[in-house]
Amino acid sequence: MxxxxxxxxxxxxxxxHTIPAFLRMSRPRRTRTPIYFTLGSLLLLLVGWKSTPxxxxxxxxxxxxxxxxxxxxxYAPPSLHHEAESPLLAxxxxxxxxxxxxxxxxxxxSFHLLIPASQTNPQLxxxxxxxxxxxxxxxxxxxxxxxxxxxxxxxxxxAGKIRGVYNYLNHKDKIADDDLVLIVxxxxxxxxxxxxxxxxxxxxxxxxxxxRLRRRYGTEVRQKQGVEKATEMVPSFSQTIVFGAxxxxxxxxxxxxxxxxxxxxxxxxxxxxxxTDSDPKSFxxxxxxxxxxxxxxxxxxxxxxxxxxxxxxxxxxxxxxxDQFVFAEIxxxxxxxxxxxxxxxxxxxxxxxxxxxxALGGDDSPLSGNQTVKNMTAVPxxxxxxxxxxxxxxxxxxxxxxxxxxxxxFAHNDSAIVPEVLEKHSNLKGNPxxxxxxxxxxxxxxxxxxxxxxxxxxxxGILLPHSDKLDDLPDHLDWYDVPLATNxxxxxxxxxxxxxxxKSLLESWWPxxxxxxxxxxxxxxxxxxxxxRKAAQAAAAGGQTWWDKRGGRGxxxxxxxx
Numbered sequence: 058m059x060x061x062x063x064x065x066x067x068x069x070x071x072x073x074h075t076i077p078a079f080l081r082m083s084r085p086r087r088t089r090t091p092i093y094f095t096l097g098s099l100l101l102l103l104v105g106w107k108s109t110p111x112x113x114x115x116x117x118x119x120x121x122x123x124x125x126x127x128x129x130x131x132y133a134p135p136s137l138h139h140e141a142e143s144p145l146l147a148x149x150x151x152x153x154x155x156x157x158x159x160x161x162x163x164x165x166x167s168f169h170l171l172i173p174a175s176q177t178n179p180q181l182x183x184x185x186x187x188x189x190x191x192x193x194x195x196x197x198x199x200x201x202x203x204x205x206x207x208x209x210x211x212x213x214x215x216a217g218k219i220r221g222v223y224n225y226l227n228h229k230d231k232i233a234d235d236d237l238v239l240i241v242x243x244x245x246x247x248x249x250x251x252x253x254x255x256x257x258x259x260x261x262x263x264x265x266x267x268x269r270l271r272r273r274y275g276t277e278v279r280q281k282q283g284v285e286k287a288t289e290m291v292p293s294f295s296q297t298i299v300f301g302a303x304x305x306x307x308x309x310x311x312x313x314x315x316x317x318x319x320x321x322x323x324x325x326x327x328x329x330x331x332x333t334d335s336d337p338k339s340f341x342x343x344x345x346x347x348x349x350x351x352x353x354x355x356x357x358x359x360x361x362x363x364x365x366x367x368x369x370x371x372x373x374x375x376x377x378x379x380d381q382f383v384f385a386e387i388x389x390x391x392x393x394x395x396x397x398x399x400x401x402x403x404x405x406x407x408x409x410x411x412x413x414x415x416a417l418g419g420d421d422s423p424l425s426g427n428q429t430v431k432n433m434t435a436v437p438x439x440x441x442x443x444x445x446x447x448x449x450x451x452x453x454x455x456x457x458x459x460x461x462x463x464x465x466x467f468a469h470n471d472s473a474i475v476p477e478v479l480e481k482h483s484n485l486k487g488n489p490x491x492x493x494x495x496x497x498x499x500x501x502x503x504x505x506x507x508x509x510x511x512x513x514x515x516x517x518g519i520l521l522p523h524s525d526k527l528d529d530l531p532d533h534l535d536w537y538d539v540p541l542a543t544n545x546x547x548x549x550x551x552x553x554x555x556x557x558x559x560k561s562l563l564e565s566w567w568p569x570x571x572x573x574x575x576x577x578x579x580x581x582x583x584x585x586x587x588x589x590r591k592a593a594q595a596a597a598a599g600g601q602t603w604w605d606k607r608g609g610r611g612x613x614x615x616x617x618x619x
Contacts, residue, residue, distance in 0.1 A: 166235045168252060169356075171225065173199040173218040174243030180563060184241070185613060187248040187553075190572050190579040192505040194252070198243070199225055201615040215379035216370045223363035225616045226356055234357035242350040242555065245563060247570060249542060250552040251505045254495050258452045258552060259299060259353055266296040266446045269323075274399055294395055295444055298354035298362065300384065301454035301555055302344035302447040308378050310431070314389030315382075317430040318396065318423050321345060322449040328546050330484040339459045344449055349384040350555045351454040354444075362387060362443050387443065393433045394441040396424045451544050455551035458558035463546050466569040470537040482545055490543075493550055496536050502571060503534050506579040507586045521581045528578045539571035 170193050174181050188196055200221040222240060226232060237256065274293040281287040306316035322343035327333050329341035336342055352359070366383045369375040375383055400422075424430055435441065448454045455464070465481075467474045469492050479485060541550050556562050572579055 166233065166237060168194050168256065169232060169236060169238045170194045170196045171199055171222060171238060171240045172196045172243045172246075173221060173240070175200045175203050175205070175217075178244065180244040183563075183567060184243055184246050184248075186576060186580065187246075187570070187572070189583045190506045190576065191248050191251045193239075193248060195612050195614060197225070197614045197616060199616050202617065215381070216377070216383075219363060219366045219370055219380050219383065221616065223360070223367050226360045226363060232356045234355065236356045238352075238354065238356050238359055240352040240359075241553070242557075245556045245560070246351065247554045247556065247567075248552070249554060249570070250496065250550065251499060254499060255353075255453060255552040257495055262299060262446075262448060262452065263296055267292065270294045270296060274395065293398075294442065296446040297358045297444040298352065299446060299448050299453060300388070301348040301351040301456040302449050302451070303346045303348040303456050304339045304342045304344050304459040306346040306385070308382050309385050309389070312429050312431040313386070314393040314430060314433050315385035316346065316389070318389050318393040318433075319345060319347070319447075320392060320423060321421060324449060324547060325486075328486070340462060342459070344447070344451065344456065344460070347381075347385045347388045347445075347447060348454075348456045348458070348555070348557070349381045350456070350557060351448075351553065353453065358444055361440070362445065365440070365443070388445050388447075390433060390441050391443055391445055392423070393430070394435060396422060400424070450547045450549055451551045452547075452549045453552050454555055455542065455544060455553065456555045456557060457562065460544075461559060461562060463544050464542050465545060466540040466542050466566075468538055468540050469543075470535075478545065485545055487548075491548065492537065496550060499536065501534050502536055502539055503530055503575065503579065507582040521584050523585075524581075528581055530575055530578045530582075540569060541571060542566075542569070 170188060172181075172184065185196060200217055203217070203221070205217050226238070232238065237259070239255070271292045276290050277293050278288050279291050281289045302322070309315040311317065322345045324343045326343075328343060329336070332341045334342050362384075365387055366380070369383050369386065375386065451460075465478055467478065469490060475490060478490075542554055543550050554566075556566065567573065
């Protein structure tokens with residue numbers, strides 16, 4: 058599988074190039090429908106927010122932790138071109154609406170952001186705002202404007218989410234097999250870190266997971282692709298898809314493979330102290346179960362998973378409880394079949410060792426004799442292996458069900474916060490405050506809202522001329538200076554927060570997000586981002602992450618008319 062380290066955002070190689078949604082308020086509807094509410098809704102959300110707070114000087118936490126500043130960057134995005142460029146849009150050509158030159162072709166994989174959302178509300182606007190200021194790909198809303206009247210508690214919206222995403226993924230002229238796709242829920246997800254960090258962590262997680270799979274399940278001889286009568290030794294199983302991890306298994310039955318056959322978390326077995334994995338209320342349980350609200354993987358592999366999910370919903374009627382049930386069942390079936398294959402291939406020594414481990418309670422197999430698992434009958438010829446795994450340590454996706462107590466918001470330059478946090482979390486082991494190196498090496502947090510144009514020249518603001526009052530931002534802001542949601546027990550700062558579970562957090566935690574005090578200015582800067590043919594050429598050649606072939610940079614798109 059290709060490593061996804063150089064994605065740019067020209068996502069639709071063969072699609073008609075249209076101008077951004079922000080500039081199409083008065084234009085007739087085109088093949089791809091933009092969302093016209095985006096700017097107005099987001100700007101309304103920002104009215105009355107507090108002015109930029111005074112920043113404290115960087116303190117001694119980093120020095121105490123001996124964090125290196127000379128280690129090479131694990132992810133080095135290509136440099137951007139800062140020469141003068143035509144702002145927002147180049148003049149339209151005589152024949153079409155292109156913002157990029159005719160014949161521009163993208164040769165490297167793309168990064169797509171899909172958000173199932175059938176209607177708008179303030180929570181969706183928060184999700185969109187967080188993606189804008191961090192330079193995620195222009196989101197595509199799935200099922201936008203669609204009305205549901207199906208069976209089940211949700212009138213079929215969750216099952217409809219599966220079909221909507223599947224249909225969009227199957228437009229191979231728009232999403233190539235090797236493209237990386239991120240799918241998030243539309244009403245409770247906030248991005249915290251930029252996509253360069255998300256992609257780097259995806260690559261690292263996949264490599265680590267495949268090392269574990271190779272050690273546990275071994276290798277096997279297979280036909281070498283593209284070479285007749287040639288074989289090669291390959292891992293028996295591999296992973297390419299990452300879902301969020303949850304502390305509880307729901308809504309599946311506790312004895313279903315979805316709950317009882319899935320692997321244990323990679324977090325330490327005592328991460329929460331003596332009650333780890335034995336808390337009847339699940340707050341001190343390690344995340345182990347699939348959550349369907351955040352998914353990332355190559356388009357080709359996601360198509361295969363969604364194809365099975367559609368079959369379960371539409372042919373087997375398994376979707377009345379929701380998409381969470383369906384995807385958890387797919388993972389449970391995969392893991393059950395993996396373990397059955399491993400156990401059937403053991404030799405005498407392996408069986409004896411596992412029997413001893415079961416007796417002592419030390420076996421790491423979820424199908425050990427100490428577990429109750431409902432038997433699964435495999436259908437001959439049916440596929441059960443999909444390369445699915447979970448983000449157990451919340452490096453990419455922080456799922457919030459029963460996990461809000463694991464997080465604290467604080468600036469990592471504030472040494473005074475250490476005693477307070479340690480007192481509040483008395484079962485913590487070690488100092489959890491080291492800033493991850495990938496964040497240290499990234500551009501500052503304010504950079505991503507407009508990587509191509511930081512001009513203060515009023516002539517560079519066609520839509521929003523620069524205003525000293527409305528566009529006031531700090532001269533310099535480091536990641537150490539801003540409050541970041543930090544998982545103290547996993548010792549990580551997640552790339553995004555999935556605020557499921559306690560929905561009151563959607564209101565009480567939103568002001569804690571690092572960009573909240575600067576959101577108006579960041580959104581205005583985002584709108585003024587450079588849009589030109591020169592930038593499009595640079596993006597295609599250099600793998601930039603801030604250009605969309607559907608119409609430059611920015612905007613929100615839907616799957617209508619695809």
